[in-house]
Amino acid sequence: MDFKNPLPKNLAPWDRALRVVLGAGMLGWWTYNGYQGVLWPILGVALLVNAAMGRCGAYALFGLSTCPIKKPPSP
Numbered sequence: 001m002d003f004k005n006p007l008p009k010n011l012a013p014w015d016r017a018l019r020v021v022l023g024a025g026m027l028g029w030w031t032y033n034g035y036q037g038v039l040w041p042i043l044g045v046a047l048l049v050n051a052a053m054g055r056c057g058a059y060a061l062f063g064l065s066t067c068p069i070k071k072p073p074s075p
Contacts, residue, residue, distance in 0.1 A: 009054035012066040016051040023047030 011019070026044030030037070050056050059065060 007053070007055050008067075009069070010059045010065040010067050011050065011054050011056055012068060015056075015066045016054060019047040019051040023051065 023044045023046075026040045026047070030040035030044065033040075054067075
């Protein structure tokens, strides 16, 4: 495990931008509908947090990555 970067990024810049747009849209939809329900704000905030961190837990769970930077092999 790399202690300098324990959570490596696995989101490409386009993926992060898409998550910001979708997350903001979900929060906007929730606000527009009068703050009804709990699904939209939870998903919207989760997407915004993923975009800010550059890491998606579901991608990591399944070994996926859209990030163009590859991790160097460990010695």
